[in-house]
Amino acid sequence: MKPETNSIELIKSSGKRVRFSIEKLKASLRHSGADTATIDKITNTVRDELYQGISTKEIYNRAFAMLKKKKLEYASKYKLKKAIYELGPTGFPFEKFIGALYQYSGYQIKVGKVLEGKCVSHEVDVIAQKKNHHILAECKFHSEEGRNCDVKIPLYIHSRFQDIIESDKENKAIPKEGWVVTNTRFTKDAEQYGLCVSLQLLSWNYPTGNGLKDRIDRLGLYPITVSTLLSKREKQFLLSRDVVLCRQLLSDKFYLDHLGISEKRKQRIFSEISILCNNS
Numbered sequence: 001m002k003p004e005t006n007s008i009e010l011i012k013s014s015g016k017r018v019r020f021s022i023e024k025l026k027a028s029l030r031h032s033g034a035d036t037a038t039i040d041k042i043t044n045t046v047r048d049e050l051y052q053g054i055s056t057k058e059i060y061n062r063a064f065a066m067l068k069k070k071k072l073e074y075a076s077k078y079k080l081k082k083a084i085y086e087l088g089p090t091g092f093p094f095e096k097f098i099g100a101l102y103q104y105s106g107y108q109i110k111v112g113k114v115l116e117g118k119c120v121s122h123e124v125d126v127i128a129q130k131k132n133h134h135i136l137a138e139c140k141f142h143s144e145e146g147r148n149c150d151v152k153i154p155l156y157i158h159s160r161f162q163d164i165i166e167s168d169k170e171n172k173a174i175p176k177e178g179w180v181v182t183n184t185r186f187t188k189d190a191e192q193y194g195l196c197v198s199l200q201l202l203s204w205n206y207p208t209g210n211g212l213k214d215r216i217d218r219l220g221l222y223p224i225t226v227s228t229l230l231s232k233r234e235k236q237f238l239l240s241r242d243v244v245l246c247r248q249l250l251s252d253k254f255y256l257d258h259l260g261i262s263e264k265r266k267q268r269i270f271s272e273i274s275i276l277c278n279n280s
Contacts, residue, residue: 008050013057014146020050025063031217032067032078042066068228073275076226080213081204084183086225086235088143093239095125095139097223098181100245102128102135104219117163124164126181136161137179149182149203151189158199183212220277222246229269234259246273 008020022043029039042063049062060082068075076083087093092112099109107128114123115136128135138157140149161178168176179200186194186203194201205211216222224230224238224246237259243249249256250273256266 005047005050008054009052010059011053011055012146013055013144014148016146018056022047025059028078029063029067031213032074034067034070034074034078038067038070038074072228072272075228076222076272076276079228080216080222080226083223083226084204084212085143085145086232087183087223087239087244088141091139091141093223093244094141094183096242096244097221098137098139099126099128101215101219101221102126102137104221106130107133107135115164116167117160118166119163122160122164132175134176135179136164136176137181140180140182140184142182142184145184148185148187149180149190150187151193153182154180154186154190154193154197154199154201158193158197161199181212220247222273222276224249224273226276227269227273229265229272234261246277250274250277 005020005022009017010020011017025043025046026039029042034042045066046059046062064075064078067078084094084097087097095111099111103109107130109129110127112123112125113127114121115127116122124136125139126135126137128137138160140153157180158178161176165176177200179202180194181202183204186201186206191201191206193199201207202212202215204213223244225235226246227235230238238244238249238255241255243252243255250270253266253270256269261269
């Protein structure tokens with residue numbers, strides 16, 4: 001006899017067990033832009049295939065495959081979190097991506113600049129400036145799911161930023177705001193420490209309603225890795241040329257010529273990412 005849906009336990013990528021929630025699945029499908037009929041069909045299919053100990057990855061793969069058959073842009077948006085992980089294995093494309101988020105929010109940016117501190121010099125991942133608002137941002141990228149940023153990360157980064165601020169005696173009138181940005185999650189201790197010392201934290205879903213996923217959707221700044229039509233090799237080629245955004249590829253279409261992609265396939269790729277950007 002099949003167990004009740006609400007009693008099914010899933011295994012997350014971290015190894016943690018959680019109860020299956022049909023509402024969470026529906027919410028993630030709604031976020032992709034899928035219509036009600038598609039959401040109902042997918043949730044019913046997934047519910048029928050549930051079993052004790054099923055992995056969240058298996059559920060994701062099933063939903064993703066069904067969305068891809070329905071509409072490519074649904075699947076692209078649904079895989080956003082996974083697409084951020086695909087910016088790896090190094091953290092540099094993630095730094096460029098975060099820089100772009102600031103840039104499209106009206107900031108002038110510099111990526112990977114060395115600043116002198118009172119005690120030692122520090123390489124800062126992203127420096128963003130808009131009038132008298134200066135941001136120093138450190139990006140903590142994890143290429144593996146299930147790894148969170150604990151309190152040691154903001155403790156360490158806050159001390160680095162304080163060293164930089166202490167050395168900049170001439171610009172004391174211009175406050176500098178420290179940020180820690182990650183593609184995963186912060187532990188509760190990390191969030192508490194950030195609030196205590198006024199260090200801004202930005203993760204996949206923090207702060208609530210204004211996390212990384214919310215900002216990406218609001219600005220329509222999807223990473224190139226969100227495409228369901230580009231191969232892994234093609235995505236790595238584009239990232240190596242500092243093309244991290246779908247928008248960039250739409251502006252510089254010639255990059256696909258270097259990959260020897262046929263005209264028909266190019267049109268499909270451009271159609272997929274332009275719909276994604278324009279619908280945001």
